[in-house]
Amino acid sequence: MNSVAEPTVASQRPAAVAQPAVVEAVPPAPKTSQRELRLDLFRGMALWLIFIDHLPANLLTWLTIRNYGFSDATEIFIFISGYTAAFVYGRAMRESGFVIAAARILKRVWQIYVAHVFLFVIFLAEISYVATSFENPLYSEEMGILDFLKQPDVTIIQALLLRFKPVNMDVLPLYIVLMFFLPPILWLMLRKADLALALSVALYAATWHFDLALSAYPSGVWVFNPFAWQLLFVFGAWCALGGAKRMTRILASNVTLVLSAAYLLAAFFVTLTWYVPQLHPLMPKQLEQWMYPINKPDLDVLRFAHFLALAAITVRFLPKDWSGLRSRWLRPVILCGQHSLEIFCLGIFLAFAGQFFLAEIAGGAFMHFLVSLTGIILMSSAAWLFSWYKRVTAKGATRSASNDADLAGGTL
Amino acid sequence: MKAGYAVALGLSLLIGSNGLAAADDIKPTCDVPAYLLATDSVLTKVGEALKARQPLDILVLGSRSSTIMAADGTSYPWRLQSALRDKLPASTVNVAVELRVKKTAKEAVAGLGKILEERKPTLVIWQTGTFDATRSVDPDEFRDAVNEGVTMMQAAGADVILMNLQYSPRTETMISPSPYLDHMRVVAQQHDIPLFDRFAIMRHWNENGDFDFFSPSPGIELAKQVHECIGRALSVFVIEAARVNLGELRTQR
Known part of the structure; x- marks a missing residue:
């Protein structure tokens, strides 16, 4: 099985084998083989946090970031998904053209859809029992x-139409919709990146102004409004396709650092008042009424800003070549991040179970802790297993007819 | 936070051991930490009525979780009535219940004007949110409906208490209560009215071991005891929010 769009060495191969000329024509090829482990680390972490957040509150819940600020793991997951999708399919689009890249994206959408339906069946089984x-x-x-x-x-x-979504099954439908519209976004992004981002911001603003939403069954709207959440996805794509580089100076400035830190602290204090009722009187009433x-459904600006502040600080203090990224201790998280669709689905299933x-x-409480821990161990073991399988099949694929590498399942 | 937890834990241990000793007692120990029954908002109309020795007419506007199947007199509105009558011997306390079963907040508001006019309650306790959560009604729509309902109740000259959802661990995989809990808190803040946090209180009981809400078929007894406890906690909450001094009320007689 393929994994979520991700920059891998293997993904380079079919193009390279089929058209060796391309490799020579594209000088930065060796550089792309350097995997951005920070992305894997934070996506893996987001997957763990989503799993813990989907269990009833327990001791480990206090480790999840939603208790310390406005944004939570979903923001991280969607942003990184946008980033990696643009990175991988953007390259595919440049190398093989719009149609091929779009076809590959849609194949991916289909996989995510099937995964969602599979989870729905498990949900049905559980609740029928209950x-x-x-x-x-x-x-x-x-x-x-x-x-x-x-x-x-x-x-x-209604469930097959993605209109009926049981609790905790809202992220994949959002992801499906975002990926479905990735081909045109990417097409524009490769030509006029800033225009694509501007359109995304405009759609976000329009969502708030006109109350755009997708209706759900039996009533209500999508828990994650795709019209609003696309902003994070497109912003991630924009960063992947050169935006991050252009922001280097802003990210390195001390003003950004101070602003981000101040905002994170303020957000932390506000969240503290939710959990420590004694602090609540300290909150100014007017601020409360405004805030x-x-x-969450429409990705509040406060949440988006909180994510940006977190990201700015992370990028600043965690260099790309930090040796810890290769340490054994972070290996399980990073592996999970490298197989995000499988591990995401497994996480939802384990949360149900x-x-x-x-x-x-x-x-x-003790069983609760044990269940959380077991879940994380299972997720990591599965990720390790997927990596192992991928390595083995990739080796097999090079030995056999290489132009069928895609069928062998070792590539994107 | 930690200190608070430690104190709560200590208290609960004390209460727990007392509870064991008096296991035969029908009334369960189900104490509620003070912060869950404290509120900044004041029930002025209730306070005035009590001080002026006028009858206190309470209307409970609720859904299915304001009753127990086939067991009248044991659900929390009636337990509230008897607890208040005990605490306020000098006043006349009447509780009336209006049920809106399988109705969203929006639908419950629809016929509200007439009821308020007929009953002219001093205090409305509005329990809502559960049905909206099971139907995953758009949370914004829910908030608007609650807002509208509270505005109507206040315009009719009544004090209002909002009561949120039950804590229901068995349905946590299926119902997501948090948007509805959040919005009820927001509306309560906007109108400066007390919110009776049934969800947090029941969760506290669950964590404390007062009740086992996970039990798959506990029978009717659990429901009766929980309603007894909710009724009592609610009576404390009403008196607290009305800012009346029970001692004074008695000596004035």
Whole structure:
């Protein structure tokens, strides 16, 4: 199975083998083989955090960034996905043209869609079980959630249309939509990168002004509004295609550093008032009225700014060639980041399974901790297994007919 | 934070051991930490009514989780009534319940004007959010509906308490309560009205071991006990938010 768009050495190969001339024509080729491990690290971390956040609150939840500021792991995941997708498919588009690159992107979209449907089936199995075994008069109203099982004809079709999305299954549909529109975005981005970013900002502004949203079933709207969240994705793509380089001076300036740090501290204090009610009186009422609610579906500006501040500080203090990136201790996170679609799906599944285990078999704080830890170990082991398999098949592919490398499954 | 936790843990251990000793007692120990029953907002109308010895008419506008199946008198509105009557022997306390089963906040607001006119309550306790959460109603729409409802209640001359969702760990994979909890908090802040945080209180009981909300088929007893505890906590909350001194009320007699 292929992994989420990512800059790999292997992905270079089919083009190189088929048209050796290309390699000579593109001088920076050896440089691209240097994988940006920071991206893998933070995407892996985001996947772990998403997993922990999807379990009921427990000790480890206090490690997740949403408790220390406005933004959370979703922002990181979407930004890095935009970055890596633009990096990989942007190169493909330059080398093999729009049609080929678009076809590869759509193939990817299909894979993500299938993964989403697979998760939905697991969800159905779990809740059907709960529906037949749960009998608690205290929660008869909450059990109304199971009503949709009474009309599977509607629900399943709505789920296939991505309109019915159970709790915690909102990120993949967002990702599907964003990837689906990647070909035209990328086409423009390769010609006029700033125009593409400007259009994205305009769409974001229009979303807020005109309340653009995608409707959901049975009511309401998408939990992650694609019209708003595309901003992070496109911004990631813009950074990948040269934007980051052009921002080097801004990122290195001390003004940026001070502003980012001040904003992160302020956000930290605000979040603190959510958890320590005694601090709440310290919050100015007017600030509260202006600030709340912090709108997650439409990617509140406060959240976006929080992500930018985090990113600015990270880029500044974590150099690309930091030796820790190669250390054994960070290996599990980085491996997870390198197989993000598989690990993301596994994480959602493990969160389901973990909740199920805690609710049906054994609960308590210790079990809770154990379930979280087991989940992370399983995710890391799976990532290791995928890497191993990829390495082995890649070797096999070079030995066999190389023009069929794609069928061998070792490449993008 | 940590100190707070330690104190809470110590208290809960004390309460826990007491609870064991009095296991036969029908009334469960379900204490609520003071901060969950403290509020900056004041129920002025309730305070005035109590001081002036006028009857206190409370209207509970709720959904399915304001009742227990086939067990009248045991759900929290009636437990609230009896707790308030105990605490306020000098006043007349009447609780009325209006149920809006399987209705979103928006639908519940629809017929509200008439009810308010008929009943003229001193205080409305509006329990909402659960049905909206199960239907994943657009949170903005939900907030607007709650906002509209509270405005109507205040315009009708009533004090308002908002009551949020139940803590329901078994349905956490299926229902996402947080947007609705957040929006109710926001509306309460905007109108400067107290929010009875049923969700946090029940979660506290769960963490404390007062109740086991994970149990798949606990029967009707658990529901009765929880409602008893909610009713009692609510009575403390009402008196706290009305800023009345129980001692004074008694001596004035």
